[in-house]
Amino acid sequence: MLILFKNKRVIPYSMSRADGRGNEEFRAAFLKTKVLNQAKGSCYIELDQTKVMVGVFGPRQEERKFGFSETGRLNCEVRLTSFAAGAGMNKQMQMAAERNMSAALEQALTPSVLLDRFPKAVMDVYVMVLESDGSHVGAATTAASTALADASCELFDMVPACHVVRVNGSLLLDPTSSEEALSDGSVLLALQPSTNEVTQLNMTGSWSAAERRAALELAMGGCAQLKEVMRSTLLEAAATAPAS
């Protein structure tokens, strides 16, 4: 089922962004589940030009090298397509970026999964970043959380994630890649909205105390918006699913 979500502000008080958005406005977010036949759960997210595809498999048997474990494990693997990685990136840098993204995703999603429901097993989350125009880590986290829910994995809560950058002193929500290049500080926040717990926070650049609070509040507001989109996508998918 297609969900199109457009968040248009009536008051155009700040037209300083290249695409005419306000500082606190998300791009048009499009989420769709059940896009992969073979995967237990899947999700495709589009934030204008940022496109990420996620497939979830599991719970599957864990490899022997990990030994016995009373709790399950969440394994995230991210791949960047060569056209998503950017022109200047060589293979080494791309692999480093993929590794970092995989670790970031695991960090953001693990607190939301009931791992002790599948001991000795692993839940595999495979993420493919098809195209990146900024904020692809946040988009990947959001899509992965939706895909986990689509895979009927038992979760404490959904985990939306978003980026906030600071360009010339003003805070911009959901930056494009050109805005990220101009920024001198960025925040990535992944939040469990129902329990109001932050599962992941990455900050770069120097932030004063007041700016930190403002950036965190802006990011939390952005996550609340994303959560509504995720919920409506999943509910629509469940409503139109064939009775089994």
Add this chain to the structure above:
Amino acid sequence: MSHSSAEIDFCTQSCQHGIRLDGRACEDFRPLELELGLIAQASGSARLHLGSTDVIVGVKAEVGAPLREHPDCGRLQATVEMSSCASPEYEGRGGELWGLQLAQALEASLVPEHPEKGGGGLDLRSLSIIPGKAVWLLYVDALVLNDGGGVLCVCVCVALAALSNTRVCVCVFTMGGGAGEGDAAEPEIELEDDEEGEGGRPLQGVAEVPLIVSLGQVDNAVVVDPTCLEEQCAASVMHIAANARGEVCGVQQSGRQGVDPAALVALMERGAAAGSEVLASLHAYFKQAPQQGT
């Protein structure tokens, strides 16, 4: 290294009462022992003991070509090797992934994101010899000899110490090696030999490099500089990079549970204050420390 649930429970309870298992208060660091200039062949070196965590860093400076995007900036490349004796899980290639992540974190904290703008880390523009052709490349190699928790903080701290100790040779370059044809001739670079033992010139921007402080959230208590066992007990560990001015330069969260946003903000304040204190005492030590090799 996994601990039993009884050990974890004991540690959590003791943190709630404000006394940690090694007798520290919640806001105390472990005793820090720093040794500078111990590797003679390296341009700069340092070894740090923080409690039982032991990391040694050597810095080598070489002349090389700059990156195309930043033609007048030097380069820094960090590698972190987890020694097999540090923990049985680092045997063979076990510690490779963790080492790569640590190296990434090290590079992110030592040099600013946009080197051509300056500030926020080492001044890479001062490492340029001939803009566009030759710059200094700094290879920072860290070896983790013993892992007692807090390896990220220790790596950054000892890398900072090694860089403060690093001396690069003074460069003299002559235009036109053979048949000089004006601009078409390739300049020759000669590294001035350092017979008086003065040691070359130090690196610029070492005072801007931030320090990383780890804070663990154990139930209601906040513990600074957690050990291995405390990291396991903590719901989450925040790694906060703070510079000498007390500003927060970077935050990274790791852990199995989420953290309340209000607690997050409080943790960042604590981390920034603790980090700037340690940095102040470190820089005071560097000023009066003897030069490399003497």
